[in-house]
Amino acid sequence: MTWRRRSTRLAGSAVAAAAALTTLVSCSSAGSGGGRATGEQAQAQPPAVTPTPTPTPTKSYPLSTAPRTIPSVRTHEAARGPGWRPGPGSAVVVAKGSEGLADEARLLSQELKTGVRNSGPVRPGDIQLALGPAQPDAAESYTITTRGDRVRITGPDEAGVFYGTRTLKQALRSGGVMPEGVVRDRPDRPQRGLNLDIARKPFTAGWIEARLREMADLKLNMLGLHFSDDQGFRIASDSHPEVVSAQHLTKEQVRRIIALARSLHITVVPEIDSPGHLGAVMRAHPQLQLRNVQGVPRQGAIDISKPESARIVDDLLREYAALFPGGWFHVGADEYQALTVRNPAASYPQLARAAVQKYGPNAGVQDLATGWLNDRAAVVRAAEKKPKAWNDGFFRGGVISADKDIEVEYWTGKEIGARPPQEYLAEGRKVVNLNDEYLYYVLGEPNEFTYPTGRRIYEQWNPLVLRGTTAVPARYSKQILGGRLAIWSDRAQAQTQEQVAAGIRMPLRAVSQKLWTPGQPPLAWAGFTALANRLA
Numbered sequence: 001m002t003w004r005r006r007s008t009r010l011a012g013s014a015v016a017a018a019a020a021l022t023t024l025v026s027c028s029s030a031g032s033g034g035g036r037a038t039g040e041q042a043q044a045q046p047p048a049v050t051p052t053p054t055p056t057p058t059k060s061y062p063l064s065t066a067p068r069t070i071p072s073v074r075t076h077e078a079a080r081g082p083g084w085r086p087g088p089g090s091a092v093v094v095a096k097g098s099e100g101l102a103d104e105a106r107l108l109s110q111e112l113k114t115g116v117r118n119s120g121p122v123r124p125g126d127i128q129l130a131l132g133p134a135q136p137d138a139a140e141s142y143t144i145t146t147r148g149d150r151v152r153i154t155g156p157d158e159a160g161v162f163y164g165t166r167t168l169k170q171a172l173r174s175g176g177v178m179p180e181g182v183v184r185d186r187p188d189r190p191q192r193g194l195n196l197d198i199a200r201k202p203f204t205a206g207w208i209e210a211r212l213r214e215m216a217d218l219k220l221n222m223l224g225l226h227f228s229d230d231q232g233f234r235i236a237s238d239s240h241p242e243v244v245s246a247q248h249l250t251k252e253q254v255r256r257i258i259a260l261a262r263s264l265h266i267t268v269v270p271e272i273d274s275p276g277h278l279g280a281v282m283r284a285h286p287q288l289q290l291r292n293v294q295g296v297p298r299q300g301a302i303d304i305s306k307p308e309s310a311r312i313v314d315d316l317l318r319e320y321a322a323l324f325p326g327g328w329f330h331v332g333a334d335e336y337q338a339l340t341v342r343n344p345a346a347s348y349p350q351l352a353r354a355a356v357q358k359y360g361p362n363a364g365v366q367d368l369a370t371g372w373l374n375d376r377a378a379v380v381r382a383a384e385k386k387p388k389a390w391n392d393g394f395f396r397g398g399v400i401s402a403d404k405d406i407e408v409e410y411w412t413g414k415e416i417g418a419r420p421p422q423e424y425l426a427e428g429r430k431v432v433n434l435n436d437e438y439l440y441y442v443l444g445e446p447n448e449f450t451y452p453t454g455r456r457i458y459e460q461w462n463p464l465v466l467r468g469t470t471a472v473p474a475r476y477s478k479q480i481l482g483g484r485l486a487i488w489s490d491r492a493q494a495q496t497q498e499q500v501a502a503g504i505r506m507p508l509r510a511v512s513q514k515l516w517t518p519g520q521p522p523l524a525w526a527g528f529t530a531l532a533n534r535l536a
Contacts, residue, residue: 064179067171068531070509071219071516072523073185081180084151085172087125091115095130100158103263105129108165112172124149127168129161140221140265141186144168146178159265160186163219170217174534189463191432191482192515193222193266194508199229199280201443201489202247207497209260216264217535218512223261224330224484226271228316230279230300231492235323239315242284254323262325269388270324273332274313275372278302285312290338292347298337304372305354314379321383329380330409333373333393338365363399370395374403381405388432392418404429407481411436413467421466425476433463433483439511441504444491452485454506455525462514485511506532 064083066076091114092105102118108127109116122128132154135141142155142164153164167185171178194215196203212223227234232245235254249257261268275290279300282289288309290301302309321329338348344365345352355368373394377387387403391410394402396419408424411434424431433439438461442449463480464471472480485507487500495503509532513521523531 061180064181066522067167067179067183068174068534069167069170070528070532070535071513072521073167073183074517075184076179077182077184078179079147079181081147082149083177083180084125084127084146084149085177086112086114089115089123090125090127091117091123093117093120093122093126093128095119095128098129098131101129101131101161104158104162104165107263108169111169122150122152127151127153129165130154131158131161132156138186139190140219141184142167143185144178144183146180146182151178159221162216162265166217166219170535174531187219187516188518189480189482189515191222191484192220192512193224193482193484194220194504195224195226195434195484195486197226197229197487197489198234198249199227199277199489200231201492202232202234202245202249203497203500205249205253205257207501208257211501212257212261212264212266214508215266218509219516220508220512221265222267222269222482222484224269224271224486226273226330228272228280229277231489233280235320237316237319239319240281240284240312243281243316245280251323258324267326267328268324269326269328269330270320271330271332271388272313272316272320273330273334273390274376275302275304275309275369276300276334276336277332278313281312281316288312290348290351292341293349300335301337303350304368305350310372310375313376317376317379318383321380321385327384327386328388328407329383329385330388331373331376331380332390333369333376334390334411335392335415336369339369359399366395367398367400369393370398370400370402373406374400377403377406391421391424391431394419394424394429396423407432409434410466411440411486421472422476425472425479428479430479430481431466432481433466434486435461435466435468435483436486437468438465439483439485439507440488441486441500441507442488442490443500444494446490451503452507454508454510454529457507457510458513458521458525458528461510462518482515483511 061080061082063078063080066073092109094101094105096119105116134156138156140159140163142153142160144164144167145152151168153161155161155164167183168178194211233243234245234248236248236251237244258268277300282302288302288306289297290303291297338344338351341347348365351365351368355363355365358371359367373389380387386407388407388409391408392412392415394408408429408431410421410431412418413420421431438452438457440449441452445451463483464477466472485504487504
C-alpha cells in the first residue's frame, strides 16, 4: 500500500513538471512575436511531455492446498487466490429452487455469525447453498467451489450440502480460510455412526444431544439406541408401562432427540433386543422367563414357545416403530441362552416341541430361534422399517434360514460356534461392522475387553476388518455398508457420562475418517490428533 501511494506521488510530480515546461515555452514564444508563433518557431517548440504510467502490481498467490478437516476430503482441485473468509457483509444465500436448505443455511449462519438471504444475487463475501440434480450413487456427496470471494456449496441432496457446510466450518477453524479451488467429496460407506447402550446406564437427553452435534460435524449419520436389556427399559411406554424403569426418557424427550438428529441428517435406530436381553420386560412378566427342565431360569431369555412372549415383544416393536421415523429397526437376536448349552433340546424340551410343531420333524431349537427372528423382522418390515440383527442370531445348517433382507450387524467372532464374516457375505448378505476387537467401548472392561484407542482404529482398522484383525477379501467390499463405534454399559458405574464422552472422542474421530475417506489417511496420527485438538 505504501509503494502504491509513492508511485502516485511520483506520477503526479511528472505531470506537474510537464505542465510547467509547456507554460514556459508558451510564454517565450509570446514575448518574441507578440502573437501566434511562426512555422519555424513552432517547429523549434519541444513536444509536450506525456507522463509514463506506473504499473500497479498484482499480488501472486501460491496454489491452494486442501482444507484440513475430519474426515479429510476426497479430492481438492487447487487454484490461485486468497480463498474465502466471512466478512462484515457476508451472508448465507439459499439458491432459488433450493428452499429445502433453509435449516442448513440458518445453522451455518449462526455458526459463522453471518446474515441469511433466501434468494437474490450472490455478492462478494457470500456463501450460496444449492441443490443440484440427483445423481446415481451420489447420496450425501457435495461440491464446494471457492473463487471470486464467494463460496458455492452444491449437492444432489440436503445431506450432501449439509456435509459441505461442515467442511467449510472446519476449514475456517483449522486454517482461518476456505482455500481457493474446488472440493469434491462423498462418503465411502453409507452407514457411519455410534451405538449407545442406555439400557444399562441411563444417559441423559442432554448428553445424547451433545453427541449428536459432535457426530454431525464428523459427518456421521447413524445413532443406534439400545434401550432395553436385563438391567433396564429406558423409554416410556404406552402399550406396556409396567416394563419401564424408574430412570427413563420420556417420549417428549425422545421426540426432541429425534428432531435434532433429523436436522443434523442423523437417523436414530431403535433396538429392542430379543429373545435374549429381556430381563427388564420379564421382571414385570416373570411367567415368560425361559426355564430349563429342572425349572432353573436363564437370565434375560424369554420363552419363545409361549405365544404371549411374541405378543408383548411385538406390541413394543410396533409402538416404538411409530415413535422413531427412521428407516431401520434393530431386533437384536444375540446371545439367546437356550442355544449356549450342550444339548438345547434336552435342556429345553418345550422349545424343541414347539420347533417340531411349527417347522416339521427335523427342526430344532435353533430353527425356533431363527423363526422368532424372522417373525420380529416381519413386524418391523410391516412398519416400513428395514430390520437389523446381531450376527450371532444367524445360524447355519438349520431347517429354516434368516430372511436375506435382515442386515447383519457383525460384532463377535469370539463365541463358541461363531460364524466367520465371510459366510454371511458369501450368502449375499449386507453387513455392518461393529468389530468388538476395535469398536467396542465396554464400561469397566469386563470379559477381556479393553477400551479402544483412536490410534489403533486409525492405523489398523478399516471397514473390511470385520472380525479380529484380519480383513475379508476386497471383493466383498460393496456388501459392507459401514460401521459404528459401540458404547456398552456393562459396568454402568465404571465411568461418568463426562468420562465416556472424553473416552470416545478420538475413537469416534478415527471411525469417521476410516468410513468416509478410503485408503491411507493423509496425516500421521500425531498430525491427526493435533488437527482434532484445533477443531475442538
